[in-house]
Amino acid sequence: MEWFYMFAMAVVSIFFMGVRIVRPTVRGLVERLGKYDRFAEPGFNWIIPGIENMYLVNITEQLVEAQSQEIITNDNLNASVDAQIYFKVKPDAESVRNCIYKVQNYQYQIVNLARTTLRNIIGTMTLKIANSERGKINAELQSILKRETAEWGLEIVRAELKEIDPPKDVQETMNKVVKAENEKIAAVDFATACETTADGTKRAEIKKAEGIRQARILAAQGEAEAIQLVNEAAEKYFVGNAQLLRRLEAAEKSLMNNAKVVIPAGTELVNVIGELAGVVPMKVNNKEFF
Secondary structure, eight states: OHHHHHHHHHHHHHHHHTEEEEOTTEEEEEEETTEEEEEEOSEEEEOOTTTEEEEEEEOSOEEEEEEEEEEEOTTSOEEEEEEEEEEEEOSSHHHHHHHHHSOSOHHHHHHHHHHHHHHHHHTTSOHHHHHHTHHHHHHHHHHHHHHHTGGGTEEEEEEEEEEEEOOHHHHHHHHHHHHHHHHHHHHHHHHHHHHHHHHHHHHHHHHHHHHHHHHHHHHHHHHHHHHHHHHHHHHHHTTTHHHHHHHHHHHHHHHHTTOOOOOOTTOTHHHHHHHHHTOOOEEETTEEEO
16 A cells, blocks of 8 residues: 555656646747657646656747947948847747757847848948938848748848947048038028018019009099099080080179170170170171170
């Protein structure tokens, strides 16, 4: 009985010694006597203690730094360049096996591959182009890393340049150039704004003058039309009568002061004045007098 109890305890101990719990963020490879045996999924797994071993592989996204290095650009300037590489191991069994059995240390390998690739890419560019085309460099670096690590079971998520620093004296010169360019752009913008303001003022003055001119034309046209209406009314209602009335007013004023008035014979006022005064005109030397 004691023997059975000891055997049971040994079995339970061996069982618990072989228990392996795999988390969702990792995958496991089980080797038996140094040879790959099976793939361990997340959850409960059991291995034979002393005979089997489990190696866990992280499948979450990871970051490695391609440390700063000096790269000679196409215009013979030493630029200090570093980058960051984001990658992860694919979660399928084949990819996990490849990252362990086909490359000795995939993190170390990615860093060195990224550094070499950056030297090849930036070495063909001038410093100015390299600084202005970071997106293109990132895309090319990611593409090359993805192609070169295709058999390692890795996924290159993205590659990003952190810095492209030129020598200090070159940096100072570039800063002066940038400052001069900014001042030039500001001056051009200011001149354009002034020109736009002047053009707006000019247009406003032209519009104002056009308005005054149009108002004067309309006023003159109104006055002309009013005069025309008055003339038309006078022609229609007062031709002859107005002239006769004016002559009668002149004769009346003259008679009121007992003045003698010489009126040419044959005029329309002769009969009118005669009728008013009760006299008949007389002819003297072919002239008529009252």
